Amino acid sequence: MTCAELGGELDSLSGIVTAQGACPEGTDVAEITMPCEEGEYALDALWVQRVRDDGSYDEAEQLTDDECITPADLAAQARREFKTMKIEAPVATMQGNPPMIVNVHYPAYTSATAQDRTVTLLGVPVVIRADPAEFTWNFDDPYSGGDTLTTTDPGRPWHEGDPTPDKSWVGHTYSRLGTPGEDAGTAVDDNGNAYRTGVAVALTTTWQGRFRVQGTSTWTDIPGTITTTSTTGPTTVTEARTRLVCDDLDGNTVC
Incomplete structure (x- = not known):
């Protein structure tokens, strides 16, 4: 910051100041903005006022200068934010009415979509995104x-x-x-059909991260991944045996 004549253009410096109210009469604090190149973002200077032992404050002290930063400067901060990001586990579905029948192919699918978190890194608003990248299904079928x-x-x-x-x-x-x-959970019903209870499907979703400065469209990848686990409710798998019968669907005897 510097002092400039009130109501006038800032065309010359009259002294750098370190605190509000330090300009002489007839002038006021004017802010000088550092120009940044394309793809860089302005980071304002950092100021601090320290507390004295008696509870009063020291004069404002400038710790850093205005500077221009790039996504590379934000990368380490973005990685830390991504690693602590709370990602909602997507719903996992094994389609089919219970009980499921052996030798039938049952579709499995998930509702996973990208999830965003907006944070401020080094004074810059940033969007952290987690994208679902890989899905590992465990169908609870050791046999x-x-x-x-x-x-x-x-x-x-x-x-x-x-x-x-x-x-x-x-x-x-x-x-x-x-x-x-x-084998645990496997039994035979009154009709002689084998069945297995408590079958639960688990989905592990692997998420990859990326970030962008809010208001821009360029994404930067974040190293590392995060995983979430989803589980379906337990169900039963049973046999469906074929049997020869003498009656057709209309009740007519054909044997």
């Missing part, structure tokens, strides 16, 4: 083989009119249920 799936595809639900979901869809097929009486 069929290949009970985990890692993909960059969030999956999609089946809708009426879609083709029957197959293994090209993000999802899983339960083909075995374990041994009734030996």
Whole structure:
């Protein structure tokens, strides 16, 4: 800051000041803004007033000068903010009405979308963004083989009119249920059908970070990742055995 004539243009310096009220009569404090290059952002000088032992304040003291900063200057701060960012775990869905049936491919999908946080870094307003980058599904199926799936595809639900979901869809097929009486949760019902209870699917979402100065469109990547975990409610998987019967759907005996 400097002193300038009241109501006049600032065309010459009349003395640098370090505190409000330090200008002579007839002048007032005028602020000098440092010009910054394209892609740089102005950071104002830092001032402080220290508290004396008697509770009064010292004269204002300038700790830093005005300066121009770049996204590279903000990178370390942005990384710390991203690492402590509270990301809401997305909803994970294994589509299908319970109980699920063995040898049927059930689609799995998530609602994951980018999440933003606005912070101030070194006096500059910055948007921190977490983008869902990778999805690891654990289908809680130790008996069929290949009970985990890692993909960059969030999956999609089946809708009426879609083709029957197959293994090209993000999802899983339960083909075995374990041994009734030996494996936890596996038993046999009154009709002799094996079933397994308490099956819960877990989704681990990996998030990547980036940041931009608020009001600009250029994003800068942040090293490192964050993970969240989502879990579906427990369900039951059971067999659907085929049986030969003598009656058709109209009740006619055909045997």
